[in-house]
Amino acid sequence: MISLLHHKGIAMTRGYKGLPIVEAIYKCAQVNPDDYLLVHEKTADIDTFKNALPELHHQAYFFSNYNHTHEDFGYVEDGPFLNINKKVRYPTWLKGTAIVCIHAKLVTMTAITHASEKDYLYWLNSIGRLSRPLGVLNYQIPTAIQNEEFKEKDLYRFVKQHYKTRWVFILLLCHLWYEKRFPLSSFIKTLFYKRKVLNLKAEDLQSVVKYKDSEEFKYDVIIPTMGRPSYLKDVLLDFASQTILPQKIVIIEQNEEKNTSTQLDYLTTQSWPFNIAHDFIHQTGACNARNKAILQTSAIWVLFFDDDNRFDNDIMERVSIAIKSTDSKVLNLAYLQKGEVEIGTSFKQWESFGSGCSIVHREIVEGCRFDMALEYGYGEDVDYGMQIRQAGFDVIYAPQIQLLHLKAPVGGFRKPHVFPWHNDPIQPKPSPQIMYHRKKNYTAKQLLGYKMVQFFKTYGVFDTKLPWTHYKKYKQAWEQSEKWGTQL
Structure with missing residues (x-):
């Protein structure tokens, strides 16, 4: 130097x-x-x-x-x-x-x-x-x-x-x-x-001069799932064919109906080359499911995954190499839907965080949790990424390591969650979850800049194009969002 x-x-x-x-x-x-x-x-x-x-x-x-x-x-x-x-x-x-x-x-x-x-x-x-x-x-x-x-x-x-x-x-x-x-x-x-x-x-x-010496690559996987047994089975089969197998896969199966039973019989009737921990719960919500799953992991690395991904059999081997070459504690994989193309070949600092396509180090999962205030809403994965950065780590994107996200048309929530503001005469805008996330994670002037941009982006959505009438209704909707965001 x-x-x-x-x-x-x-x-x-x-x-x-x-x-x-x-x-x-x-x-x-x-x-x-x-x-x-x-x-x-x-x-x-x-x-x-x-x-x-x-x-x-x-x-x-x-x-x-x-x-x-x-x-x-x-x-x-x-x-x-x-x-x-x-x-x-x-x-x-x-x-x-x-x-x-x-x-x-x-x-x-x-x-x-x-x-x-x-x-x-x-x-x-x-x-x-x-x-x-x-x-x-x-x-x-x-x-x-x-x-x-x-x-x-x-x-x-x-x-x-x-x-x-x-x-x-x-x-x-x-x-x-x-x-x-x-x-x-x-x-x-x-x-x-x-x-x-x-x-x-x-x-x-x-171009790496030398790999940093690191611990042996061992990982657990956490997968929340709801009503997608065939898709989840394909995910498990893809993991079973990996050149580096997971130590454990933690599956949190959710069904809000009390008098129901698991749809995942193949977890016990079929042989798997890794341990499977399966919880069947009647509380829905990805934040709760992921937090419960994290507590059941013990490996030095934890892979956050969705139940409708497909991937090649060497992907975890490539993840292992990428972790060594970037010396990163968080790696976000390319998450592509059918027809999408990612041409990037270099690692980069990522603005967000993907809760269905990321691998994180034990140091992080022991200090960060998905914020339950954002349950059923938006931004829980972005918020988790901010927790990572505030803890002194970075989120690195690996565009060359790619998953196929099927966006399964079945499963998921059977009915939309009803929030307390659902029947308010003035609906909050932006959503209270977004307001909560932005006040928690961004600077005061970032919030003001966002407020200015949203004023123009929402022009016409309040059934008026008169500037002052739009401003009045936008201000009311913003204040509603701040009220409910504070309560979250």
């Missing part, structure tokens, strides 16, 4: 002294093409930072110290990367300037699009924002905590260059409506900026 010292954006290291730090980084990367660069302020605690780094066994990592950069990003970014836990290594593209760790190869890949940038804070966050969806794993380390913000003009420039153009208008509307200010100059200047695009092959960076 090559150390590069700077002070207030000017390099201080011999050979680069006096150069703007961005220019010094590119020159240093040319001289040291196979090394990680540690770029830091003179007073930064680099020992604590380095101790918090994982083993750098590939080149697709990009770290910095903690820095929120600008809270107004919440108006335009809807995702898990802004509500950062300052106490853990957190997956986010946001960057600080006190300490940065980036590979020289990644730096070189950005030369065409970013070498002319003079603002170090802008340069770091631009590369972070563009590289994350391509497969570069971005994190903040909880040390050298900064509150170094973009200037307002740079915030608008960043939104124009890194988001779709409509988000500049959303940002302006949020400033006008929520903050009663009109940054006209910053807005007008965005008209002269073109969107930035970063072309890099993450596969070249993700």
Whole structure:
């Protein structure tokens, strides 16, 4: 690892002294093409930072110290990367300037699009924002905590260059409506900026130098099921043909009718090459079923699965290899319906979490549970993913490892769940579960940005297209959602 010292954006290291730090980084990367660069302020605690780094066994990592950069990003970014836990290594593209760790190869890949940038804070966050969806794993380390913000003009420039153009208008509307200010100059200047695009092959960076030593790959499977015996049997047969067999499959069969019996006789009448734990319960709901199943697992890895998946016989062997090569504690597999195609080949940080297609480490299942407040509603899997990140782990998507999700037309709930607000004259919008999830997991300005976007998206759904009448009804529906979301 090559150390590069700077002070207030000017390099201080011999050979680069006096150069703007961005220019010094590119020159240093040319001289040291196979090394990680540690770029830091003179007073930064680099020992604590380095101790918090994982083993750098590939080149697709990009770290910095903690820095929120600008809270107004919440108006335009809807995702898990802004509500950062300052106490853990957190997956986010946001960057600080006190300490940065980036590979020289990644730096070189950005030369065409970013070498002319003079603002170090802008340069770091631009590369972070563009590289994350391509497969570069971005994190903040909880040390050298900064509150170094973009200037307002740079915030608008960043939104124009890194988001779709409509988000500049959303940002302006949020400033006008929520903050009663009109940054006209910053807005007008965005008209002269073109969107930035970063072309890099993450596969070249993700070529593993060495696998991290890890425990033997042993896994349990949890499957909630309801009224799909033939589909579930096919799933079990697919597991029985795996080159790496599960230790145990935990099946939670649900039927809300009290005087019923199991539909899964084949669990005992047929021989299986793994243990099966089967609970037949009369309480429906995926959150409850998964939580009950988790308590019956003991393997170091737990696979969250649905009862209508199909998959090749080597898929768990490929999962094992992917876990070693990514050094991840959570792997989300590609979950494709018939006719869908996934062409991605590089691992990437995932915005969500799939409760029917993910494998998680024992450390996580012992600390996270599916939130019962979201039972029968929406967002329990996204919420679980946020719990994972807040605990200091990351959700990695493996697009090249693919499951077929049949979306079985039988089974499932026999009648829709009736919520307490069902008969209210004013129906909540968004759903109280979504409101609950967003208040729990996102920043205050992310909620306000979502509120602004939903105002336009729901235009016309309240049987009126008169702007003020729509606003009045939308406000009432939002307040209803907040009321019931709080009660959840």
